[in-house]
Amino acid sequence: MRVSGVAVMGGGRNGRGTLVRTLALVFLATLLWLQFHVASLTSRSSSPPSGNESLLMLVPQELHRFLKDRRNSTAGSNSTAGISGNLTISELRRQVEKANLEQRVFNEEAFGPLASDAPVIVIQVHARLTYLRHLIVSLAQAKGIEQTLLIFSHDVWDPDINFLVQSVDFCRVMQIFYPYSIQTHPHTFPGEDPNDCPRNIKRESALVKKCINAEHPDLYGHYREAKFTQTKHHWWWKANRVFDQLTVTKNHVGMVLFLEEDHYVAEDFLHVLRLMERTCKHSCERCNILSLGTYLKTYNYYADNKKAEVTPWISSKHNMGMAFNRITWNKLTDCASKFCSYDDYNWDWSLQHIAQGCIPSSQGSGGLSHIQSGLIAMVMKAPRIFHIGECGVHHKKNNCEPTAVIEKVQNVLKTAKKHLFPSQLTLTNAAVAKKTKLRKGNGGWGDIRDHQLCLNITLNPELRLP
Structure with a gap:
């Protein structure tokens, strides 16, 4: 019995020991599980936000609606494929x-x-929805935006872009659509006709092949590409449309400001535009084009917030955020034949060509009397309009996410905030050579069909193609 009793008591101790060991293992396993998940949650919370989260963090809460995809949307792609609904x-x-x-x-x-002298803002839109959203957000935050008319000029019919534009409620809005686009003419001129000459075919071979435009390569021996010629046609069409065709602007005498979908504006850009317009009348009668943007990478708002420079207009420097009135527009259209026949597919290089070789230079106050150029620009040294586009017609990158660029621009404006809204402008004359050499065009515009369409747009922006 004693042996039996000992056996029973020993079995009890072993059972309790096994139970203790099991409980200890469960406790350790639970502790390890908790530590793992706490570490995982901590890591997740400390990781940088996604691109969409970062974009939302950069703008006021009430403007988030412009950054969000609409339900069942196909938005988010910059491709034009399949976006016509x-x-x-x-x-x-x-x-x-x-x-x-x-x-x-x-x-x-x-x-x-x-109002007849209120700013009209014309925005050229292709298909980059993300950039357009941020331009709209910046416009919404600008002081005085309710006085303006925003005209969105599209070369792509996209239901998602249309929905975004028509959701703008902070000012007057209009949409116009370039009617001779690649989208509306995918297999005929001004799009790519199957019988058009390939870009790089030699002229001799093109004549043998008898492709449509064999007689008209550009000055570098290349044939037209619709994706490039469209931009110049669209720019010229929308300017003709706004100044000479739209009922709402037929009596407009104020400034027309030209933007693109990948621009971003400072909150005082309209205030500065008004200042520049007044300063032109009083201190620079020769200034006939205003430029609020710059491609420079560094700016000093503390020293330059109210400084503007008077200089001959240069396409590669002063084409961003430029504005002019009907008087200047009439000078441009007087030179339409030279604009439309100049062998360069860039609208801004074509403007510079006529500024140097067609538009007469005017005399008056503002210095630079020795410069023979028909376009004299007043340029803000501290920009109010920025370029946020990482990708487009001329630039292709693996990563086209705009977050980093937008964040940089917002930080610049945040730092400069106390230096915005200057009460007056100080003008300086740029140091420029007495003679500016006429530049050779970039080509891409040798086809006489492009010349004729461009000129026809000038004569009748509402012409119809087959």
């Missing part, structure tokens, strides 16, 4: 024609008729 070409053309004929001004009932 599955419309046929004929249906697409009818939609474009209907919108252009209607000339609807959104929000006019809320803001009233446009």
Whole structure:
């Protein structure tokens, strides 16, 4: 019995020991599990936000609606493929024609008729929805934006872009659609006709092949590419449309400011535009074009916040955020034949060509009397308009995410905030050579069909192609 009792008591101790060891193992396993998940959560919370989260963090809460995709949206892609809402070409053309004929001004009932001298802002839009969203957010934060008319000029019919534009509620809005786009003419001129000459074919071979434009390569021996010629046609069409065709701007005498979908504006850009306009009248009668942007990488708002420079307009320096009025526009259209025949697919290089070789230079105050140029620019040294586009027609990168660039621009403006809204401008004359050599064009515009379309747009922006 004693042996039996000992055996029973020993079994009890072993059972309790096993239970203790099991509980200890469960406790350690639970502790390790908790440590792992706490570390995981900590790591997750300390990791940088995603691109979309960063974009939302950069703007005021009430403007987040402009950055979010609409439900069941195909937005987010910068491709033009499939974004016409599955419309046929004929249906697409009818939609474009209907919108252009209607000339609807959104929000006019809320803001009233446009003042004749109020700024008109014309934005050239392709298909980069993300950039356009941030431009709209910056415009929404600008002081005095409710006085303006925003005209979005599109060369792509995209339901998501249309939805975004029509959701703008902080000022008057209009949409116009370039009617001769690649999208509306995918297989005929001004798009790519199957019988067009390939870009790099030799002229002799093109003549043998008898392709449509064999007789008209550009000055470098290349044939037209519609994706490049479209930009110049679109720019010229929208300017003709705004100044000479739209009912809402037919009596407009103020400044027309030209932006693109990948620009970003400072909150005082309209204030500065008004200042520049007044300063032109009083201190620089020769200044006929205003430039609020720059491609320089560094700026000093403390020293330069109210400084503007008077200089001959140079396409590569002063084409961003430029503005002019109807008087300047009439000078440009007087030189339409030279603009339309100049062998360069860039609208800004073509403007510089006519500025140096067609538009007469004017005399008056503002210095630079020795410069023979028809376009004299007043340029802000501390910019109010920025370029945020990482990718586009000329630039292709693996990463086109705009977050970093936008964040940089916002930090610049945040630092400069107390130096914005100057009360007056101080003018200086740029040091420039007495003679500026006329530059050779970049080509891409040798086809006489492009020349004729451009000139026809000048004579009648509402012409119809087959």
